[in-house]
Structures are given as structure tokens and as C-alpha cells.
Amino acid sequence: MAERMFVQGNEAVGWGALYAGCDGFFGYPITPQNEVTQWFASEFPKRGKVFLQSQSEVGSINMLYGGAAAGFRVMTSTSSPGWGLMQETISHCVAAELPCIIVLVQRGGPGAGSIRHAQMDYISVTRGGGQGGYKNIVLAPASVQEIHDLVQLAFYLADKYRNPTIVLADGILGQVSESVDVKTIDFGPLNEKDWALRGIGKQKDGKCRLINSAAGVLPVPPYPNYISWLRHMDEKYKQMEADELRYETYKAEDAELILIAYGYTARVSKETVNMARLQGLKVGLIRPITAWPFPYDIIREKAIQGCKFLVVVDSLGLLIEDVKIAVESRADVGLVSILDRHLPTDGGMIMPGRVFEEVKRLI
Amino acid sequence: MKNDENTRKKELVCGNPRIWKDPPGAMMYCSGCQHPVIHRIISEVLEEMDIYEEAICILGVGCHAFIQVSWSIDTLSCAHGRALDSATAIKRLNPDAIVFTVQGDGDCLAIGAGAFIGAMTRGERITTIMYNNTNYGTTGGQLAPTTLIGQKTTTTPLGRNPKLEGYPVRAAELAADFEGTVYSARGSVNSPANYKRAKKYIKKAFQKQIDGLGYSFVEVLSACPPNWHLSPVDCIKRIEEEIIPEFPLSEIKG
Incomplete structure (x- = not known):
């Protein structure tokens, strides 16, 4: 039974996590995601679940490392500077194959940047931002409902692959309020976490478990050496690419120009598509729901059909690199970026009118 | 002496602790290193208190962490300096577990200082055994706190x-200063008498955790011959002559 609620995007993170069976939230204050932490502080303890304010984002992510190793569903939320701090242990989580969720409510950068919305962490999120090169599934919601839904999917995918999963939001999505159906989504059965640390007295086989992130130093059974373990990781990433790609197409069927955007700028772009269609212009949208794996094939297919592309992203580009990889020089790829905001301040946004100007210029 | 099943079933009066693997794998320690001691x-404390089945050990990075291949209790090897963060989450989520960190002085006091202070500030109901050999042993003997x-x-x-x-940082005194710390002591294994005292300290530290009182900390001095x-x-x-005068052995709190 779904419960209908009118909630903020940041709060929808909490409702999604609660209905996904999250056991513990560990977080540190940072704008513009503070409502997430505050939601967990007020809603989790009274339900017998763990909320803990860490001493830093480094603390938060290492708490996830421990909580996940003990077999619990754990998560944190942060914004861009905190995301930077977490990179080392996200890499450790991948190496130790520990499932956990990191919600990243992006803000302006680089450095301390701004405390308001932006989409400037795309590369570090999709490429494995820490040491060693690795992959995380990145889910990019574009509405409050989708935040609720994708947080739940994130828990499922993290457990399925024993890998961290990232939910990539931004300051606008975090702050906006919309109606949401709150309910548990069933994604299917998962394997029991028989690898988790519980104390040998609680292990069914009575044998000890060892979890470490240094497979090249101390071999991790059943992998006899570093390269065989890396092969296993490579196969896992390839399976994620093959099975977990998600994207939305909107009026893209007959489009001559296709907008590519995720998150809040995807909402702006959809509005632009509607404006263009009213004037008879054949414009559509492809919205990656997984920023990694990225929908290269559908974009390439459209490029082969002769479509042009316009990337709409609230950064200096970043996303355009993936689109260029997809089209393989077959099509022009334009860009509406953070430099096209309606105000030259941290409060400026990319508006549908500005995107539409660029659409008319390109088509 | 016959090394058959009958012999092994008899009461263990000497030999390796029961929770060590047999053989205890590659104890990767230099001659004269006191970490294995x-x-x-x-291990003896976990057995004597009969808590090894509930125990989850959280390791830092350094020579102390090589124990992971040698004993048969549930063990997590962490990012350098972060053992207390990971231990915090495990204890909060699974309060029935006996959660303890094994860390070196560099792991706990340099790169891990933030996690150390954080755990003590919150008075986490976990136990830390910190091995102090006055340098970074694994990486070739660099300056430590x-x-x-x-x-x-x-x-x-x-x-x-x-x-x-x-x-030099006196960790046991520092730990004692936090209200969240309910037990802090410094021991050594340089003599049989001090071995027994150190064991008593570690036992007390675990008892404080079992009693749910707060954070317990034991620093133990360790020799590092090659470095x-x-x-x-x-x-x-x-x-005896240089280190104990600088790092006096005692129960500082509790």
C-alpha cells in the first residue's frame, strides 16, 4: 500500500531508505543536503534504527565500510566537498566488495565552490573518483518520486553486486517538494550475506570471516592471486554494464535534435522539448537514469540516424565527454552549460528559455 | 611425544591459543618483534573470557594487521587509520558483538587521530589495543607520533x-582525559610480570565493554628490532631503560 506524501527531495531520500529496509545512516552536516541528515536524526532512532552524526565525511564512509561488512544496509549522504573526502574509502568498499549507498547532492565547485545547486561531480562519480580505478553504478533521479524509487533500487543493486551504489542528485532536486507515493518496491530476491562478519558463533558453518581490501597483498578466497581477483572485478563491472543500463527517451522517436541531460537540467530540458514541439520543431530528450553505465548505444544509434545533440548540464561540460564518446564524431554536439545560467551568481539556473534559444540556433 | 588426535584433545597447557589457526599461517614478523606476543x-583473553564467538576484530594498517591470516575470529581489515570508524558502526548496528580494534601507534595517533578522538568523544562501547613500537615498522622505520x-x-x-x-604523544593519558573513556592503561611485554599485568589490563578493558560502560583503551609497548x-x-x-620512563606503565583510568 502506497502512502501519498508531499515531501522535499532531501526527505524523499529518507523515505526511500526506510522503505528499502535501511538499518543505519551515518552522516556529517553539509549544505545543501542537511535535510537528509536531519530526517534520519528524527525518524530513525524512534524506529529502532541507527542514526549517527560522524566526526567528518571520512568518518561517515568508514562507518559504512564497517556497517556493510557486518551485513547491514547502510548509507550516507553528502555534498560535493564531502564526496571528495570519501573517495579513498569508496575505493576500499569496492575492493572489499561491501555494498553501501552514498547519496551525493551536488553543489557548485571546485573547492568550497558554492553551497547551492550544480552538476560538477559527474566525472569523479562515473569514473571511480578514488585510487585504483573502479566502477560504481550511478543512479541519477530527476524528480522527488524518482529519488524515493532510486534510493530503493540503489540498495538492491548494491547488495546484488556487493558494490557501493551512488545516487546522484543536486541542490535543486534536494530542495524541491513534490507529491510522492511512498512504498516498498520489490526488486526480487537477493543472496543471503553469508560473507558478513557476525562473530563465529553466529556463522552457520562456524568458520571465521575475513574482509580486507588488499587482494594483491593477501589473496581473497576463492581468488588465488591478484590478477584472478581483478578478472573477477572486471567481469562484475561488465555485468553491471550489460544488465543495469537505464535511461528515459522523451519524444526522441522522430527527433532531429536530441537533448542529453540528467537530474534537474533534464527537467529543464523536457520543458524545452515541449516548447519546441509546440512550434513544430522535432526535438527530443535522452535522459540517462544510470550515469554509469551510460547509454552510449542509443545515442550512437541516433547519431547514425543523423540526429544532432545538445548537452544541457550545470557544469563546464563534463557530461559532454560521454556524449562525444557515444557519437564517435558522427554528429555535432552542442552544449548549454553553467555559463548559460540566468544569473551570474550561485543562485543562477539553466532555464528552458535559454536552452530553447540554443535549440533554435542548432536545428 | 605422539602428535595424534588423543594428544591434541587433552587440556592445552602450552602451545598456541585455540583461536589461532593450526598452523597459524604466515606470522609475518621479524625475530624479536613483540607484536605476536x-x-x-x-587471544588468551578472548578465550578465557569466553567471548571469541561474539568477537569482531577491526584492524588498522601496519604490522599488527598481519594477525588477520593467523587467527580464526571474524576480522575486518580497514583503510589506514579508520578502524575506529568502522568499529563504531559495527557496534552500533550489532550491540551484542564484542567489537575491538587492533591498531599501531601511527595508525591510531597520526592518520587515525580524527577517528580516535571521534570514538572517544562519543564514548563508543568498543575496545582498542594499540601497539606502540615508537615508529612505523611496516614501511621501514619512519617517525611516528x-x-x-x-x-x-x-x-x-x-x-x-x-x-x-x-x-611524543602519550596515548593512554590522552585517552583517559575523555569522559567517554572508562578505562585506559599502558602495559608492556618486556618481562613475564609485565606480560601478566598487560593481560590483566586487556581483560579489564573487555570487561568494561561487556558492562556497556564506554570506550576502553590499552596501549602496549612493543619491540621493533630491525628498525x-x-x-x-x-x-x-x-x-626498560628508555621507553618505560617516557611511557610509564600503569592503569591511568578505571
């Missing part, structure tokens, strides 16, 4: 100069 104390004034290391080739590298450039016997002499 401290491992042994922890615990390095003595004048001690030569590979990164203080002229000896630790307080004007440049500051003063001190001393024979094992001279290492023990150094601990």
Missing part, C-alpha cells in the same frame, strides 16, 4: 628534534 595476550626525542628514524636521520617534529637496529635482547633493555 600481544596478539597472544588478546610516539618516537622518542633523539630517536633516529629513517625520516629523522639526526634524531627526533622537538623543535621540528614535536614531542631500532638493536638485537632482541637489547630491544628489551631499551624498553
Whole structure:
């Protein structure tokens, strides 16, 4: 039974996590995601679940490392500077194959940047931002409902692959309020976490478990050496690419120009598509729901059909690199970026009118 | 003596602790290193208190962490300095577990200082055993927060100069200063008498966790012959003559 609620995007993170069976939230204050932490502080303890304010984002992510190793569903939320701090242990989580969720409510950068919305962490999120090169599934919601839904999917995918999963939001999505159906989504059965640390007295086989992130130093059974373990990781990433790609197409069927955007700028772009269609212009949208794996094939297919592309992203580009990889020089790829905001301040946004100007210029 | 099943089933009066693998795998320690002695104390305590089935050990990074291949209790090996963060989450999520960290002085006091202070500030109901060998053993004997004034290391080739590298950190005293810490002690394994005292400290520390009172901390001095450039016997002499005067052995709190 779904419960209908009118909630903020940041709060929808909490409702999604609660209905996904999250056991513990560990977080540190940072704008513009503070409502997430505050939601967990007020809603989790009274339900017998763990909320803990860490001493830093480094603390938060290492708490996830421990909580996940003990077999619990754990998560944190942060914004861009905190995301930077977490990179080392996200890499450790991948190496130790520990499932956990990191919600990243992006803000302006680089450095301390701004405390308001932006989409400037795309590369570090999709490429494995820490040491060693690795992959995380990145889910990019574009509405409050989708935040609720994708947080739940994130828990499922993290457990399925024993890998961290990232939910990539931004300051606008975090702050906006919309109606949401709150309910548990069933994604299917998962394997029991028989690898988790519980104390040998609680292990069914009575044998000890060892979890470490240094497979090249101390071999991790059943992998006899570093390269065989890396092969296993490579196969896992390839399976994620093959099975977990998600994207939305909107009026893209007959489009001559296709907008590519995720998150809040995807909402702006959809509005632009509607404006263009009213004037008879054949414009559509492809919205990656997984920023990694990225929908290269559908974009390439459209490029082969002769479509042009316009990337709409609230950064200096970043996303355009993936689109260029997809089209393989077959099509022009334009860009509406953070430099096209309606105000030259941290409060400026990319508006549908500005995107539409660029659409008319390109088509 | 026959080494058959009958012999092994008899009461263990000497030999390895039961929770050590048989054989205990590659104990990757240098001759005269006292880390395995401290491992042994922890193992004996877990057995004698009958808590090894609930125990989850959280390791830092350093020579102390090699125990992971040798004992058969649930163990998590962490990012460098972060054991107390990971231990915090495990204990909060699974309060029935006996959660303890094994860390070196560099892991706990340098790169892990934030996690250490955080855990004590919150009074986490976990236990830390910190091995203090006054240098970074694994990486070749560099300056640690615990390095003595004048001690030569590979990164203080002229000896630790307080004007440049500051003063040794006394972790057990620091820990005792936090209200969230309910037990803090410093022991050593340089003599049978001190071995017994250190074991008593570690036992008390675990008891405080079982009683749910707060954070418990035991620092144990450990010899590092190759990086001190001393024979094992001279290492023990150094601990007695130079290190214990700087790091006095006692129960500081609790």
C-alpha cells in the first residue's frame, strides 16, 4: 500500500531508505543536503534504527565500510566537498566488495565552490573518483518520486553486486517538494550475506570471516592471486554494464535534435522539448537514469540516424565527454552549460528559455 | 611425544591459543618483534573470557594487521587509520558483538587521530589495543607520533628534534582525559610480570565493554628490532631503560 506524501527531495531520500529496509545512516552536516541528515536524526532512532552524526565525511564512509561488512544496509549522504573526502574509502568498499549507498547532492565547485545547486561531480562519480580505478553504478533521479524509487533500487543493486551504489542528485532536486507515493518496491530476491562478519558463533558453518581490501597483498578466497581477483572485478563491472543500463527517451522517436541531460537540467530540458514541439520543431530528450553505465548505444544509434545533440548540464561540460564518446564524431554536439545560467551568481539556473534559444540556433 | 588426535584433545597447557589457526599461517614478523606476543595476550583473553564467538576484530594498517591470516575470529581489515570508524558502526548496528580494534601507534595517533578522538568523544562501547613500537615498522622505520626525542628514524636521520617534529604523544593519558573513556592503561611485554599485568589490563578493558560502560583503551609497548637496529635482547633493555620512563606503565583510568 502506497502512502501519498508531499515531501522535499532531501526527505524523499529518507523515505526511500526506510522503505528499502535501511538499518543505519551515518552522516556529517553539509549544505545543501542537511535535510537528509536531519530526517534520519528524527525518524530513525524512534524506529529502532541507527542514526549517527560522524566526526567528518571520512568518518561517515568508514562507518559504512564497517556497517556493510557486518551485513547491514547502510548509507550516507553528502555534498560535493564531502564526496571528495570519501573517495579513498569508496575505493576500499569496492575492493572489499561491501555494498553501501552514498547519496551525493551536488553543489557548485571546485573547492568550497558554492553551497547551492550544480552538476560538477559527474566525472569523479562515473569514473571511480578514488585510487585504483573502479566502477560504481550511478543512479541519477530527476524528480522527488524518482529519488524515493532510486534510493530503493540503489540498495538492491548494491547488495546484488556487493558494490557501493551512488545516487546522484543536486541542490535543486534536494530542495524541491513534490507529491510522492511512498512504498516498498520489490526488486526480487537477493543472496543471503553469508560473507558478513557476525562473530563465529553466529556463522552457520562456524568458520571465521575475513574482509580486507588488499587482494594483491593477501589473496581473497576463492581468488588465488591478484590478477584472478581483478578478472573477477572486471567481469562484475561488465555485468553491471550489460544488465543495469537505464535511461528515459522523451519524444526522441522522430527527433532531429536530441537533448542529453540528467537530474534537474533534464527537467529543464523536457520543458524545452515541449516548447519546441509546440512550434513544430522535432526535438527530443535522452535522459540517462544510470550515469554509469551510460547509454552510449542509443545515442550512437541516433547519431547514425543523423540526429544532432545538445548537452544541457550545470557544469563546464563534463557530461559532454560521454556524449562525444557515444557519437564517435558522427554528429555535432552542442552544449548549454553553467555559463548559460540566468544569473551570474550561485543562485543562477539553466532555464528552458535559454536552452530553447540554443535549440533554435542548432536545428 | 605422539602428535595424534588423543594428544591434541587433552587440556592445552602450552602451545598456541585455540583461536589461532593450526598452523597459524604466515606470522609475518621479524625475530624479536613483540607484536605476536600481544596478539597472544588478546587471544588468551578472548578465550578465557569466553567471548571469541561474539568477537569482531577491526584492524588498522601496519604490522599488527598481519594477525588477520593467523587467527580464526571474524576480522575486518580497514583503510589506514579508520578502524575506529568502522568499529563504531559495527557496534552500533550489532550491540551484542564484542567489537575491538587492533591498531599501531601511527595508525591510531597520526592518520587515525580524527577517528580516535571521534570514538572517544562519543564514548563508543568498543575496545582498542594499540601497539606502540615508537615508529612505523611496516614501511621501514619512519617517525611516528610516539618516537622518542633523539630517536633516529629513517625520516629523522639526526634524531627526533622537538623543535621540528614535536614531542611524543602519550596515548593512554590522552585517552583517559575523555569522559567517554572508562578505562585506559599502558602495559608492556618486556618481562613475564609485565606480560601478566598487560593481560590483566586487556581483560579489564573487555570487561568494561561487556558492562556497556564506554570506550576502553590499552596501549602496549612493543619491540621493533630491525628498525631500532638493536638485537632482541637489547630491544628489551631499551624498553626498560628508555621507553618505560617516557611511557610509564600503569592503569591511568578505571
